[in-house]
Amino acid sequence: MFSLRALALALCVSLATAARLTVSIPASALLPNPATLPPSTHAVLVGPPGVRYDAPIRRDSTFLFPALPAASYLLTLHSRDYAFPPLRIDVSSAPAESPQQQPMHAWQTFRGNEWANKGPSYGAGHGELHVHVQASSPKDFYQSRGGFNLMGFVKSPMILMGIVSAAMIFGMPYVMENMDPETKAEFEEMQSKSPITGSGGAANQIQNFDLAGWMAGKTADTGASAGGGGKKK
Amino acid sequence: MLLPLIAAAFLLAGSGSAVFTDEAWNVDYHYALLGQPKQSTSFFHQPNPSSRASLVYTLSERGVLGAVNPRDGAVVWRQVLLAGASAHNASFLRAGEGQDVVISGIGSQVAAWSAADGRQAWSVDFPGPLEDVEILELVDGKDTSGAKDAVALSGGDQPVVQRLDGATGSVKWQYQLSGTDVPYQVSASTTEVFVISLHKTILGYLKLKVTSLDPVSGHKMDEHMLSSENELATADTIVTVGANSASPINAWTDSTHSVLKVNIMGTKGISSFDIEKHGGEAVERVKLHAPYHINSLSHFLVHYETATSHWAEVFHVDLKRGQVEKAYSLPKLAGRGAFSTSTSDANVYFTRVTSDQVMTVSSASHGVLGKWSVGGFNVAAANDETAEPIHAVSEVSIRGDTVSAVRSAVLLSTGDWVLLRDGSPVWSRPEMLASTVSAAFATPAEVEALVQQLEAEAHSNPIEAYIHRLTRHVQDLQRLPAIIMSLPQKVVQGFLGTSVDGDITSDSFGFHQIIACATQDGRLIALDAGNPDKVLWNQQIADLQPGQTWQPSVSSPKGGVVEISSKASAGVQYNASSGEQLVSILPIDVTADQAAQEVKYAMHDGGLEATVDSSTTWHFMPTSGERIVSLVPRPLNDPVASIGKVLGDRRVLYKYLDPNLALLVTANDAATAATFYVLNTVSGAILYSNVHTGVDLSSPISSMLSENWFTYSFTAEASGDSPKGHQLVVGELFESLVANDRGPLSSTANYSSMQTGTEPFTLTKIYQIPEPISKMAVTRTRQGITSRQLLAVLADSSAIVGIPYGVVDPRRPIGRDPTKDEQAEGLVRYSPVIDFDPRWYLNHQREVVGVKDTITSPALLESTSLVFAYGLDIFGTRLSPSFSFDVLGKDFNKFQMLATVAALAVATCVVAPLVTRKQVNTRWQFM
Secondary structure, three states: OHHHHHHHHHHHHOHHHOEEEEEEOOOOOOOOOHHHOOOOOEEEEEOOOOOEEEEEOEOOOEEEEEEEOOEEEEEEEEOOOEEOOOEEEEEOOOOOOOOOOOEEEEEEEOOOOOOOOEEEEEEEEEOEEEEEOOOOEEOOOEEOOOOOOHHHHHHOHHHHHHHHHHHHHHHHHHHHHHOOHHHHHHHHHHHHHOOOOOOOOHHHHHHOOOHHHHHOOOOHHHHOOOOOOOOOO | OOHHHHHHHHHHHOOOOOEEOOOOOOOOEEEOOOOOOOOOOEEEEOOOOOOOOOEEEEEOOOOEEEEEOOOOOOEEEEEEOOOOOOOOOOEEEEOOOOOOEEEEEEOOEEEEEEOOOOOEEEEEEOOOOEEEEEEOOOEOOEOOOOOOOEEEEEOOOOOEEEEEOOOOOOEEEEEEOOOOOEEEEEEEOOOOEEEEEEEEOOOOOEEEEEEEEOOOOOOEEEEEEEOOOOOOOOHHHEEEEOOOOOOOEEEEEOOOOOEEEEEEOOOOOEEEEEOOOOOOOOOOEEEEEOOOOOOOOOEEEEEEEOOOEEEEEEEEEEOOOOEEEEEEEEEEEEOOEEEEEEEEOOEEEEEEEEOOEEEEEEOOOOOEEEEEEOOOOOOOOOOOOOOOEEEEEEEEEEEOOEEEEEEEEEEEOOOOEEEEEOOEEEEEEOHHHHHEEEEEEEOOHHHHHHHHHHHHHHOOOHHHHHHHHHHHHHHHHOOHHHHHHHHHHHHHHHHHOOOOOOOOOOOOOOOOOEEEEEEOOOEEEEEEOOOOOOEEEEEEOOOOOOOOOOOOEEEOOOOOEEEEEOOOOOOEEEEOOOOOEOOOOOOOOOOOOOOOOOEEEEEEOOEEEEEEOOEEEEEEOOOOOEEEEEEEEOOOOOOOOOOEEEOOOOOEEEEOOOOOEEEEEEEEOOOOEEEEEEEEOOOOOEEEEEEEEOEOOOOOOEEEEEOOEEEEEEEEOOEOOEOOEEEEEEEEEEOOOOOOOOHHHHHOOOOOOOOOOOOOEEEEEEEEEOOOOOEEEEOOOOOOOOOOEEEEEEOOOOEEEEEEHHHHOOOOOOOOOOOHHHHHHOOOOOOOEOOOOHHHEOOOOOOOOOEEEEEEEEOOOOOOEEEEEEEOOEEEEEEOOOOOOOOOOOOOOHHHHHHHHHHHHHHHHHHHHHHHHHHHHHHHOOO
16 A cells, blocks of 8 residues: 555656546436435556555546556446446557657456457547446345235236136036026036036046056057046046 | 356356345444544534534544534544554644535645535645645635635655645645754644744754745745743644634643743744642643634633643633733543533633533633533443543534533543533444454353353252252242243234344344454453444453554453453453453363374464474475465364265265365565465465466455365456456365265275375366455354355445355356256356345445454354454344245244234135035935
């Protein structure tokens, strides 16, 4: 830390020849009012070993690095409430004829990728650079428990099936009773003929399927016999 | 890009741990501390000139600037201006009247901060260390409504005075001080800026040199030396050098505090006052309290302190005649007291705070305007210690001729910062905890007492044990009425989910552990982890002289006992619950294993040296150019439930478990390389080593070792084809990488590190992390069955994250999706980047600043680990890395359970007649 401080001091003296970087947080759909960011929001610029700058947020939601020597920096913004993308800031040494015109360039960078892999440019300047960094996502710290939700409970397929079958059990007798005798007779006849529920229907066949017989290689004509030894009920 | 893939990977992995909505703010606790405030940098100020509500501002000894709400003691905002500051760092904090900024000066930086929200307005760096900062109240002789300018004085090789623009911080003028005089302070009156420097005479005495400057141009107007004769041997006896009052003054005493000399700044005359001897005791300290407002009366108060008493005298400055006169004196009182100055319009009020009363007088006469008795400060202190005020700042409300209310923020000798409103304490902030340097968990003595009784029963003959048990139960019966009385309340609380976890004596989950914290200024403070709102006890255990430091280390050698040891003294033990010093150290009842030999290792000549029975067994010397950065041994109490890792197909990979492991980090400054070694501390064998080049050695390198895995983190420098940034490395040691095979150890039942050297097979993975980790710790549970969580302190985010082990597992497959067996184990495809999921933040929305270390302790519940972090802030929580599988947590809805039972009961009642009818019908219906 102390070497850093000394370095910072040395830089102040040669303030005229160092590059100035301003990073601002513009209002965006995600963060409509940057003034709501807490005062602990700060920007960290990590350069070559031993060079590290830390700037607190200012009243106009900017971070100011007044004197940067030529190097390649990683810029990270830290805030309690929002995450920000990391940037790569390059400050080159100034050409001899104009010592205050260090070329500066900012790009997005990607963690875990080689340093040469640069993203879209965030701007370039000479001696001075103003970069806008938008918040990328809000931080959500909390995990809510999967609590009890009546609607969700009712919507689940198991419960829906249960409700339908309960309606059938309780409702069908009333419906049957209230039918006029003709329709009732028709309905009963229809039911007995129905391929699914009728006496020779598929459902009965499946229910009375003689698995053991089938496995023993019995022929099909005996398979459907009611009350067989291998009957499955 | 890789990003979507990485995100997908993390959706899978990120379900390991989280802070739940209903647990946040309840289970965790946090003291947002500032450090002990200084009198000269604390004041009440209105952040918004148009409203009357004021905040208390302070720039503490720890270099933290903060605003505290006087209503409830909550921190409104704070900024760490100088990390690692101590009481010796000169610091300044000023606020102009009616200004919406406060101006701080510390180190070599002057900065202005928005008073309402703590954002920076401007900052200016000086070439040398700052000596003083003042605000020019009157700009060019007249009061203006704009931002008020500041004047700053810096020392060092080129002492310079600068006038800084109040709105932008730009330099308006600067004046270079010449000569060898040491710059001391700067002050301003309505028409002049005074620079006071210390001139050393040939005889070695000091003289005050006053240089007056024109505030508009910065040109020198006058310079003169004050004839202090041979009174000033050191700068310590200078009582004050005037500030922004109507008539700034210089005051000093001789080294025996027998005479007070006062000079009105800008004149050469010196008034001399004899300091009365009250009862023959020597005056130890003389302090001066003067109003800070330019249009208030030029009155001031001098405060004298002896070892056992204090009193004060009030002086008036006659500006016309240029004379200082003594007006009245305040009587001598026993104990220590604090005086503070407040102003209302032009009137000046002095408030005196002692340990039993608060009293306000006007500066004009000695009539008491308001007096309140203080019942107590409501802070924890040792039995033989009374909390006494050290210093105070006050705000008075005036109604007519009397003081209707007074609020004083008082720093007590216990280190608490207390607000007294009309003599009664409103809140207290345990600021002494901000300088905690070592801490440890201990079980409460009450719990330990029961354990001892049970042990006594187990070790005596059956009849005695029976009688002992009977008497114990009869004694317990006395508590029965109280328990029955509280039963209904407990039941109700249990259903409403508001039940607290019991008190310290009836703690069935082991959440009530005592945390003992030793501070830099020699105090030992105990907190209850289950009820952290109150300090249990707080006592001075080391009598440190100013400027003296110590390195205490706190430990708990056995239940109910806290032991503190430092370089100077062997361990001193204290009762964990009451803080009483244990005079007779109880004999250790566990007989030491005679066969076991102890290997001790220590840093020696830049290397490591291990000894057995005072003979050296092994040396570890880093290669030339390397220095040892840190050594982390495996924790002493690190239970491991399983010796192997069960794979998806039910085969086992055997862990390399050795209690004598340590992770050593060395740095090579020339090559910017860091080397990491895993050592066997008994044999000295190197089990694993790795070198990383291009490491930023000035940023923190943290490391941790637990069970059979180690982890470290560092910041890497960029090169064209490698990533720049912060990296986390995790390595795991196995006996062999073939499942169901123990390698060379398979044939042996027992083995010794001394005789056989088996080398582990190590798997490592490197991950990129978004920010540096300054310190690492690991959760600990009672049996080690619960999966572990890596705790990482993030200094930049002011946070502590709990990283589930599954996320950093070195067995994550690279370049392919995990197989079915690996999926069953919970392994996901390796991705090089770990983004810290906000849900891993143990501190969620709280900002835990300046954490130096994190300690963990197992609770009685296997699922739960207690975590405590200290440094500047104090933060603690309970963690369940594998969720709370052995206790009904808040997620268990008792109402839902009751409702389900009730619904089933109703359904049974409704359905039963139907079923009976149907059964009867089926019997009667044949076909």
